[in-house]
Each structure stands twice: as structure tokens, then as C-alpha cells.
Amino acid sequence: MDDNQSWVQIKVTCDAKDTDTVASVMSMVDNGLMIEDNSDIDDLIKHGMYGELIDESLLEADRTKAAVSVFIPTIKSPAESELFIRGRLEALGIPFTVEHIGVREEDWADSWKQYYKPIKTGRRLVIVPVWETYEAEPGEITVLMDPGMAFGTGTHETTRLCAGFVEEYTKPGCSVLDVGCGSGILAIAAARLGAGKCFACDIDPVAVRVAKENAALNGTDNVTCAVSDLLKQAERIPGGYDLVVANIVADIIIRLAPDVGDYLAEDGTFVVSGIIAERAEEVLAVLRANGYRVADEHFENGWYAAALRRA
DSSP states (O other): OOTTSOEEEEEEEEEGGGHHHHHHHHTTTOSOEEEEEOTTHHHHHHTTOOGGGSOHHHHTSOTTEEEEEEEEEGGGOHHHHHHHHHHHHHHHTOOEEEEEESSOHHHHHHHTGGGOOOEEOSSSEEEEETTSOOOOOTTOEEEEEOOTTSSOOSOSHHHHHHHHHHHHHOOTTOOEEEESOTTSHHHHHHHHTTOSOEEEEESOHHHHHHHHHHHHHTTOTTEEEEEOSTTTTOOOOTTOEEEEEEESOHHHHHHHHHHHTTTEEEEEEEEEEEEEGGGHHHHHHHHHHTTEEEEEEEEETTEEEEEEEEO
16 A cells, blocks of 8 residues: 555445455455454364464454455545445345444545546546536536435446446437436436436435435436336336446346346347456356347456347
8 A cells, every 4th residue: 555645444344154245346346355254263273273372352253243344545435435335235135334444434425525526428428526617518418416325426437337338328218227326327317318218226215315316406307216126116118218227236237137128128228337347257148148149348447337239
């Protein structure tokens, strides 16, 4: 680590049995993890390690719990990294608690705002924080964002990759379904690009509230936001949606794959993102098995996103 850099430790405590999954999710933020797992101490003692060589605090530690930490420089928006982690673990149904170390609690919610600036995600789309002033260039389309406690500012590679595909595949008057919408950024972007009906859903009620607020902020009254566990409560429309977007995580996209076809128009496009590059082939194998082919794909900084059509 750079001694001159300011860092924040995001520490997730979970059941020991979930350590590997939690570590996998957190490695999507950064590969430099610290894992504290006391579940194997009894085995170490049983197999010959002398108890007196182990720190007493470890002997008294709860063997059923583990902790995974990642260290984020403050200039890289640690608050959004935490939201990303929270969203993915909640989607996976894993019980956990989060603490952040290295910044005062009262400063946490706003500590990252100074680094969140307008960002261009494609040829025309520009994501603009609501507290920033931005003069759009001719042809640019702005999307105002106040992410609050929901993931999705446009700074993360997964969102940028997905927003690029949204810009490419959104046609005037088309219908869009955003599964795992977070701040609502992708559905709102589609609406600003000329889409007709847009339905955005998320398992997190806080994210849905934030998405509704952002839709109102942008004047996109054709964006409907609702709480849904994946597609269970998603609104169906005759003929299916022209564009379905899922910026979630590899395991959830795999779970989603068999059901998307019921919501996707016959000639529609299914955009997936939030996939760490090493798992791209695994996800694609499942998608191909469910009748999809890759129409376009992009990699960025270890992340993968793809636009798919029916095979």
C-alpha cells in the first residue's frame, strides 16, 4: 500500500461456511483480501499444534464466524464499493454484517462525493451527480444521479460496461426490464435515450426507493420501480421486453438464465454484466445451454459484460 494514500478497510463478518462465497464477491472489488477464519483452530490443535502456541484471543473466538476485509483507497469511492458488496451478498441470501475502519462514521456517507464527478459511459450518455453542475455538449444525454444508499453511480466498470450496451441497444419506444436495478441508473438511462416502457426491480427496498427518487429527478415518468426477488414480481408485458438488463453477479445471472426467456421478446437483447472475467466462460456456458448466443462482449479491468440474443 502507498503510505501517502488514505485507505478504508471494509470488513464483512459472516458465517464461516460462507467465507469462500463472501471472499469471491469481495474479490470483485479488489483482489487484496484479508481473511480471518477461526473455524480450523480445533483441527490444528487436534492434529498436533500445541494450544499454548496459539493466542488466547483466538482460542476464545467464535469458531462459527469469519471475517473478510478489503482495503480501498478513499479516492476510489469506498462507499460505493461497500454498496456493491452489500448488494451482491443480499442477492445471494448470505447473512452478514459490515463495518468500515479508517473513516469517521459521521463522514462515511459523504466521504466519497468529492471524487464522484460527471462520467461519460458511451458515445452520448453522461452520468452526472446531482450536486455537480455540467454543461452538456451537443448530442450528449445526461442522467442525474443521487445514489444514496444504492449501488450504481457509473464509476464502477460493471455499470459503465452495461450502460454502454444500454446506449447501443435502446431504440426509440422500446421496452426495457432492469433486473437488480440498484440506483436505477440503467433503466433511467434507457428512458433518457428514448425507450418507452421501463420496469426496474431490485430485491432491496432501499434501492427501489432510491431508484424511484432518481427517476423523478430525471423526469422519467415511464420508469416503474418495484421490489422483486429476481423476476418473481417483475411485470410481464405482451410479447416480452425488447431489452433485458442484469448487472448483478455471476451466480445470480446463472440462476436467472432459465427464466429470462419468459420476459424477453423473441428478437430481444439480454445484457449481462457484473461478471468477473475469470467466470465469464462459466456464465456463458449456462446461457448457451439456455438458448442464447453472444452478439457482442466487452472486457474492462477484469470485468466482463455481454449482449446476447436467442440462438
